[in-house]
Each structure stands twice: as structure tokens, then as C-alpha cells.
Amino acid sequence: MxxxxxxxxxxxxxxxxxxxxxxxxxxxxxxxxxxxxxxxxxxxxxxxHLGATQGADEPELLPPDAQRMLMDWVSALGAPAEVTMGHGTLPVRQAASWLAERFGGAARQFVIAFCREADTYVADxxxxxxxxxxxxxxxxxxxxxxxxxxxxxxxxxxxxxxxxxxxxxxxxxxxxxxxxxxxxxxxxxxxxxxxxxxxxxxxxxxxxxxxxxxxxxxxxxxxxxxxxxxxxxxxxxxxxxxxxxxxxxxxxxxxxxxxxxxxxxxxxxxxx
Structure with missing residues (x-):
């Protein structure tokens, strides 16, 4: 089995x-x-599952811990420091854009969805x-x-x-x-x-x-x-x-x- x-x-x-x-x-x-x-x-x-979320593909709408997860993820993938630095929601949008440029739009959507679901599991x-x-x-x-x-x-x-x-x-x-x-x-x-x-x-x-x-x-x-x-x-x-x-x-x-x-x-x- x-x-x-x-x-x-x-x-x-x-x-x-x-x-x-x-x-x-x-x-x-x-x-x-x-x-x-x-x-x-x-x-x-x-x-x-947390239910359908309006604008679910937008990185700025991720919970704060999930945004941090996305930032740490692109850092692990080799994103330059300027992508992961900044104020407010700018870094997470930059990170998502870097993902799309480096790996394609599907990768960007996947990572955002992954961070939303994975953060629900590991945050606490x-x-x-x-x-x-x-x-x-x-x-x-x-x-x-x-x-x-x-x-x-x-x-x-x-x-x-x-x-x-x-x-x-x-x-x-x-x-x-x-x-x-x-x-x-x-x-x-x-x-x-x-x-x-x-x-x-x-x-x-x-x-x-x-x-x-x-x-x-x-x-x-x-x-x-x-x-x-x-x-x-x-x-x-x-x-x-x-x-x-x-x-x-x-x-x-x-x-x-x-x-x-x-x-x-x-x-x-x-x-x-």
C-alpha cells in the first residue's frame, strides 16, 4: 500500500x-x-482553504506573513537586493514582477497562490x-x-x-x-x-x-x-x-x- x-x-x-x-x-x-x-x-x-479572494493574484493583497514569505522566496531564487528592498508594498510588487520576468507569468501566479496557502499552514x-x-x-x-x-x-x-x-x-x-x-x-x-x-x-x-x-x-x-x-x-x-x-x-x-x-x-x- x-x-x-x-x-x-x-x-x-x-x-x-x-x-x-x-x-x-x-x-x-x-x-x-x-x-x-x-x-x-x-x-x-x-x-x-480560506475561500475565494478578490484580487487573489495581487501580491499586495497577501497577508503580511505571506508577503514576507514571497520576499524570502525570491531572495532564495537569487533576486538582487534592489528587488527585495523598499517601503510599504513596493518590494512585494517588485518581487512578483521579478518572478514574472525571470520565470514567466505562470510562475508569478503560482508563487502568489503557494504563499497564500503555505502561509496558512506555517505562520503559526x-x-x-x-x-x-x-x-x-x-x-x-x-x-x-x-x-x-x-x-x-x-x-x-x-x-x-x-x-x-x-x-x-x-x-x-x-x-x-x-x-x-x-x-x-x-x-x-x-x-x-x-x-x-x-x-x-x-x-x-x-x-x-x-x-x-x-x-x-x-x-x-x-x-x-x-x-x-x-x-x-x-x-x-x-x-x-x-x-x-x-x-x-x-x-x-x-x-x-x-x-x-x-x-x-x-x-x-x-x-x-
Whole structure:
């Protein structure tokens, strides 16, 4: 059994399917088709959804912490100092413009949407929404008792925290397009639970093997060399998915590196 943990912009599954249960089934079917293997999904998008926001593509309308996240993100991407300096809302607009010039308009829209949703999760260690997202992932893991978890994007942050807060026995954790090590944006904000903060960067205690995969052009997977901040990673694969789809979950799932990592678990007897 494999469980997938999704990233941002997955509320659309609920909007289409009507219930979280059916949304999870739809997402799982899409991921399983890309992976070529059966898969269940832990679905938490509704827990971070704040509703439609007028002018959602405007960086100035992001909450203050999300604006700071965007600024730290473009800094990690190599934006010059003049882009991230200034007064009032000018820097965040400059940062968004720099993103569009450097990576295209789609990247600008994606990063703004990512910051809105990710800030809802990481802004407050004690946030009920943050705890609820972790608990939903743990609920599915404890029910399904999978041998492996594949976690994409923000889902890798949710899964990593969940597996520290309440360890679950897993043969394999695969993180795809993970921002776990992004300075100021995620790494310093990780919440591993009481007594675990000193273990930040290590493999979660119930996980036997941790594999990370990152596209060379993925603007979310920063730093690209995640083991430099997370020595608990056992294997790291850098791949090329193509410029347009460099962060798409299904493109990561279709990579042969992931199939090779999962194959031994699927062929081995399940004694759990």
C-alpha cells in the first residue's frame, strides 16, 4: 500500500467532487495512473482553504506573513537586493514582477497562490488548521498502514511534521519537489513537536528509508541539494521534467527513479 500526500491548489478536487472523501479518491486515481501503481491519498486541502479572494493574484493583497514569505522566496531564487528592498508594498510588487520576468507569468501566479496557502499552514506553530492537516495525514496513515508515502511540495512539509509528531512505521518516504529546506520560508518554521526540534533535518523516527527527488528547474525545490540541510535523506535524485511542468506532481510520479524505489516494497510480502 502506498499513500500520497498532496501539495497546494488541490481544493479543486473538492469543488468538483463535493466531499473530501470523493476528492481524495479522485486525486488518488490521478496519481495512481501517473505512478502505474495503486495508491490512496491523504486529502487535507479543505483545511487550509480560506475561500475565494478578490484580487487573489495581487501580491499586495497577501497577508503580511505571506508577503514576507514571497520576499524570502525570491531572495532564495537569487533576486538582487534592489528587488527585495523598499517601503510599504513596493518590494512585494517588485518581487512578483521579478518572478514574472525571470520565470514567466505562470510562475508569478503560482508563487502568489503557494504563499497564500503555505502561509496558512506555517505562520503559526499552534494553528488549529496546521494541527488538523497533520492529523488528517496521520489518520489516513494509521488506517491504511502503508509501506510507503509519496509526498509532493507543501505535502512534504505536512508529512514530515506529522511523522515527527506521531511516528508511523514506514519502509519508504519519498519527497518530491520539496521546499523543506527553503531558508526562512520553511526550514526555520518547521514544527516537529515537543522534544524533537533538535532533530530537524533527520529522518523521521519510524521511517526506514527517505528518498528525495527534485527537478533541476523546480522553483519550489530549494535548495535543490536538500540533503545539505537534511542529512536524514538516504538518496537524492535530480531530474529534468521540462520547463512548463517542473513542479507537477504527476510528472514526478511518472519518473523511473520513483518506480525503482517502490518496486522492492511491492514485490516483498506485506507482513504489516
Amino acid at each position: 502506498i499513500v500520497g500526500v498532496h501539495g497546494i491548489r488541490c481544493y479543486r478536487y473538492l469543488a468538483k467532487e463535493g466531499t473530501a472523501e470523493r476528492a481524495a479518491e479522485a486525486l488518488a486515481a490521478e496519481w495512481a495512473a501517473a505512478l502505474g501503481m495503486p495508491l490512496s491519498a491523504a486529502y487535507y486541502a479543505q483545511l487550509l 506553530h499552534g494553528s488549529p488548521r496546521r494541527a488538523a492537516a497533520r492529523e488528517e495525514v496521520l489518520r489516513v496513515l494509521e488506517l491504511a498502514r502503508p509501506r510507503a508515502v509519496v509526498a509532493h511540495s507543501l505535502g512534504s512539509v505536512v508529512a514530515y511534521e506529522a511523522l515527527w509528531h506521531r511516528p508511523v512505521e514506514l519502509d519508504l518516504l519519498v519527497t518530491m519537489g520539496s521546499p523543506l529546506g527553503m531558508p526562512q520560508v520553511f526550514f526555520e518554521r518547521l514544527s516537529l513537536g515537543e522534544g524533537n526540534e533538535e532533530h530537524k533535518g533527520q529522518r523521521p523516527p519510524g521511517v526506514r528509508r527517505w528518498v528525495n527527488i527534485a527537478d533541476v528547474g523546480d522553483i519550489v525545490a530549494l535548495p535543490r541539494d536538500l540533503p545539505s540541510r537534511f542529512p536524514g535523506i538516504d538518496a537524492h535524485h535530480e531530474v529534468s521534467l521540462g520547463l512548463v511542468t517542473s513542479h507537477k506532481a504527476t510528472r514526478y510520479l511518472a519518473r523511473p527513479e520513483i518506480a525503482r524505489e517502490l518496486a522492492p516494497l511491492l514485490s516483498a510480502p506485506d507482513d504489516q
